[in-house]
Amino acid sequence: MKKTLYELLELKPEATQTEIDHAYAVAKTRLQPAIDRADADALNLSRLLKDGYRILSDPERRARYDASIQAQAQIERSQLVYESVGSTRIGLGVVITLLLLVAGGIWVHLKLLDRAENIRVEYAEAVRQKQAEKEKAQTTTIEAIPMPQAAPGIEREPGKP
Secondary structure, three states: OOOOHHHHOOOOOOOOHHHHHHHHHHHHHHHHHHHHOOOHHHHHHHHHHHHHHHHHHOHHHHHHHHHHHHHHHHHHHHHHHHHHHHHHHHHHHHHHHHHHHHHHHHHHHHHHHHHHHHHHHHHHHHHHHHHHHHHHHHOOOHHHOOOOOOOOOOOOOOOOO
């Protein structure tokens, strides 16, 4: 089956109005015997030819039709490119996503390790401080020990206990 109205009427996209009129007349003449026999395919083709002639004869409709053909061609080219490298793109996208997830996981893991190290250091410092306070409380100086007092009324001689 023909893809465009230009192919249906066997015209080039740059065809003039005269060429369009002539191509439509030739195509209709070729189809006439089949149309006379009420051939369904010929009738459908005849309708397509009439619609094509109507579109290509009107400059405004022809401009819109040409734009739609170009858009369709662009879509088909994009589709071909996507089909040819689509699996590679998808694979590469998946690989990049996985690498980012792994890198993010490693970063989080390193941050957690760093935080755990900070907590360990803080805990060790707190234990050291508690131990130092405990040792300070156990260490007493002579000055801190109270001297026994003599009983009232008894005098002590100096140097004797």
